[in-house]
Amino acid sequence: MYKIIVVDDEKNIRDRLTHFLPWSEVGFEVVGAAENGREALELIKKEQPHAVLTDVMMMEMTGLELAKEIKTSYPEIKVVILSAYDDFKYAQEAIHYGVKGYLLKPLMKNDFYDAFGKMAEELREDAELQKVNHFYEKWNTEELMLLDLIKGENLPNYADHWNQQTQSFKVAIFSFDQLFKETSTFSIRQRITELAADFWNRYQVPILFYGNSLILLLTDSAYFSKQALLPNIQKFVDSLQEELGDVFKDKKNFVVGVGDKACTYADINRSYNEAVYAYSYKYFNEYETVIFYEDVSDNNEKGNNKQIPNFMMDHVNKIESLLLSKRKTNEIAEVSEFVTHFFDSLKQVSGLQIAETRGSCSELIIILLFRFKEKELSLPSIDHQQVLGKIYEIDSLKELKRWLTQMLETMSFDLSKSEEKDNNRYVLMAKEYVKEHYQERITLEDISNHLFLHLAYFSAIFKKETGENFIDYVNKVRVEEAANLLRKTDYKIKVISDMTGFQSHSYFNKVFKNETGMTPVVFRRQQKR
Secondary structure (H helix, E strand, O other): OEEEEEEOOOHHHHHHHHHOOOHHHHOEEEEEEEOOHHHHHHHHHHHOOOEEEEEOOOOOOOHHHHHHHHHHHOOOOEEEEEEOOOOHHHHHHHHHOOOOEEEEOOOOHHHHHHHHHHHHHHHHHHHHHHHHHHHHHOOOHHHHHHHHHHHOOOHHHHOOOOOOOOOOEEEEEEEOHHHHHHOOOHHHHHHHHHHHHHHHHHHOOOEEEEOOEEEEEEOOHHHOOHHHHHHHHHHHHHHHHHHHHHHHOOHHHOEEEEOOOEOOHHHHHHHHHHHHHHHHHHHOOOOOOEEEHHHHOOHHHHOOOOHHHHHHHHHHHHHHHHHHHHHHHOOOOOOHHHHHHHHHHHHHHHOOOHHHHHHHHHHHHHHHHHHHHHOOOOOOOOOHHHHHHHHOOOOOHHHHHHHHHHHHHHHHHHHHOOOOOOOOHHHHHHHHHHHHHOOOOOOHHHHHHHOOOOHHHHHHHHHHHHOOOHHHHHHHHHHHHHHHHHHHOOOOHHHHHHHOOOOOHHHHHHHHHHHHOOOHHHHHHHHOO
16 A cells, blocks of 8 residues: 545545545555644654645645645655645646646545555556666676677676687577657566576576567577577577567567577677667568568678669659649649559669668658759648658558658649648648547647648647647637537536546636637536526
């Protein structure tokens, strides 16, 4: 159980909060109650609670002043404010003082379960973080040595440890980048490390969890070949799936890269870099799980850089001609076939190399932008720097193809609509997205990622084109839908709030009143007359 104290200057409320709420169901135990902030600080010093629930308006010391003192002297304690005032100013101050929740009186059961259930989960994660930090503080000499070896640092320190005449090595890396993008919890990271240690110790394989990757140092040449190593990798993956369930159900959640053999301990760094290079080839084949450097290194010899200029100019001329021909017919050019042909041709002249592929996409876009600028043709939907930066953020060939197709279609749209400056394609697409998804959580980051635009850039063009902020537009759409439901249905207002995508009932009331000049209750009453 986590310890909590309750602070309120009204005895009947303090008693109700202390004795009648189901604290044990959310993992808490009330260890004391205080009448004001100063009394609360004395109680905190004595009980060392995990959390404090406090009223805002109290004599001697307000709840916000108490929260400020706690943040300064006891930063590990989590504070929840309880107030009779649904005032944004109070909420802002509470956030400034690190408050974890702002609840309204009377405290409803659902709000109680939601706020303190989440707080208990945060406290559990904090405890797991401490365990993980303790785990890494206890790294043994072998793990520190492995870290030096893969970095190629402090090598003379290990000269006596390995028999350079007979020992050989191979590095394998399990990259969990995708997994930790989706489920970044310390408990999973620690559990993977424990399972890996248990499994690979049977084969005397040193392991190290570094960044988002599990690194193996294979020292038995019997396991160096693909035929010998693959079954063991699969057994390990099976053990992860069995122990961690749905986390490893999707093969996209990990990829394995295996370097070539290192004949001395000084070459372990090379094998490590080869393993990193190998797993980067996931970029080209999303279905490949285990990738050996020996299978991809031949691509380095396939490229013929002398062919690239002719290849590039040929494709630039083709796409420029295609886009300009569609401009006069006022049609959006179909460019997906061109993109497919572009990447197929690129593979033939340069092989599969990530840097070369990204560079060629950048070059294609730069030359096209320059060509259209020379012709004094504007492309208002495209920010040059943001567009080129996006190429290096995309982490798969499939996504890069989709992105390039969208960019060329955007160019086509701008060219065909060059006389209609008010028709911004991204704004139209954003409005369509809101229309289809207003019932869901929508943020500026969500829509910017959907459109492959930088957040600040999209926000600016939306404001310029519509005269309003994107979130204000989302709220306006939601209020219009809510008003329609209030007119035509008998659904409860809380249900309508949920149906139209508002995250809280109080926020729904506030936004609805700002848009219509009246609360949902008054609006419905007037419509029913």
